[in-house]
Amino acid sequence: xxxxxxxxxxxxxxxxxxxxxxxxxxxxxxxxxxxxxxxxxxxxxxxxxxxxxxxxxxxxxxxxxxxxxxxxxxxxxxxxxxxxxxxxxxxxxxxxxxxxxxxxxxxxxxxxxxxxxxxxxxxxxxxxxxxxxxxxxxxxxxxxxxxxxxxxxxxxxxxxxxxxxxxxxxxxxxxxxxxxxxxxxxxxxxxxxxxxxxxxxxxxxxxxxxxxxxxxxxxxxxxxxxxxxxxxxxxxxxxxxxxxxxxxxxxxxxxxxxxxxxxxxx
Ligand SMILES: *[C@@H]1O[C@H](CO)[C@@H](O)[C@H](O)[C@H]1NC(C)=O
Ligand SMILES: *[C@@H]1O[C@H](CO)[C@@H](O)[C@H](O)[C@H]1NC(C)=O
Ligand SMILES: *[C@@H]1O[C@H](CO)[C@@H](O)[C@H](O)[C@H]1NC(C)=O
Numbered sequence: 099x100x101x102x103x104x105x106x107x108x109x110x111x112x113x114x115x116x117x118x119x120x121x122x123x124x125x126x127x128x129x130x131x132x133x134x135x136x137x138x139x140x141x142x143x144x145x146x147x148x149x150x151x152x153x154x155x156x157x158x159x160x161x162x163x164x165x166x167x168x169x170x171x172x173x174x175x176x177x178x179x180x181x182x183x184x185x186x187x188x189x190x191x192x193x194x195x196x197x198x199x200x201x202x203x204x205x206x207x208x209x210x211x212x213x214x215x216x217x218x219x220x221x222x223x224x225x226x227x228x229x230x231x232x233x234x235x236x237x238x239x240x241x242x243x244x245x246x247x248x249x250x251x252x253x254x255x256x257x258x259x260x261x262x263x264x265x266x267x268x269x270x271x272x273x274x275x276x277x278x279x280x281x282x283x284x285x286x287x288x289x290x291x292x293x294x295x296x297x298x299x300x301x302x303x304x305x306x307x308x309x310x311x312x313x314x315x316x317x318x319x320x321x322x323x324x325x326x327x328x329x330x331x332x333x334x335x336x337x338x339x340x341x342x343x344x345x346x347x348x349x350x351x352x353x354x355x356x357x358x359x360x361x362x363x364x
Pocket of ligand 3: 321
């Protein structure tokens with residue numbers, strides 16, 4: 099299983115070695131790059147106006163994210179871990195990550211204070227922008243959920259992730275409709291891995307479809323609200339569910355951060 103982001107190379111060039119990184123790479127669940135949805139379809143223009151691309155250098159897609167309001171973006175923790183704000187450029191208002199509708203810059207990065215504790219848990223982060231986002235037809239916030247996801251809910255994933263494991267991100271935003279996999283079922287499929295917990299939800303459609311490298315941090319939306327943030331999976335679309343941050347579970351943490359509280363809620 100792997101995290102699904104793209105810029106490990108850039109991180110290696112810019113950051114001192116992280117003593118934990120090698121453990122992660124050789125562990126049963128390793129961290130890989132992020133990319134395009136496998137088995138998805140091209141999204142219509144304006145299909146997911148909440149979708150953003152996080153770019154360490156403008157012109158290189160690393161991760162997805164979603165707009166919560168004028169000032170705040172939500173993404174996965176592993177997408178911004180060890181990043182300085184100057185390396186988190188937020189591209190909005192476009193189906194083509196290389197053709198920004200607008201570029202916003204990051205004032206501060208707010209990792210969940212229990213990120214990766216235990217391993218692979220609490221993989222969620224908020225990014226505060228230096229300037230308010232201007233909303234328009236192609237740029238809109240996504241609502242937070244008012245109830246947990248249920249079996250039978252239709253969930254839509256969007257992203258620029260690779261079509262094949264370790265592939266590069268695709269030019270046009272892709273979409274894929276997924277179903278919710280109940281926790282116990284997913285937990286059993288992953289042989290009761292300690293990398294899964296109440297802060298996760300699982301999604302699945304069929305073999306040949308799923309999130310892939312470059313989709314990390316991106317949105318899973320059901321009935322107009324953000325229910326998940328892409329976390330990890332067995333790349334890509336090889337018949338296992340994908341594991342996502344459970345946004346409903348993190349509502350208190352999200353609201354408290356956005357209102358300026360520095361306490362650790364989880
Ligand atoms: C930015 O948006 C926030 C709401 O998220 C609002 O309170 C604030 O007044 C806005 N700032 C400017 C400069 O428009
Ligand atoms: C769970 O264990 C079974 C039997 O060892 C194995 O075939 C399967 O691939 C494992 N599942 C995962 C997700 O690793
Ligand atoms: C979808 O959201 C609307 C409000 O936006 C709500 O009235 C409706 O009950 C929701 N449908 C489901 C299936 O949750």
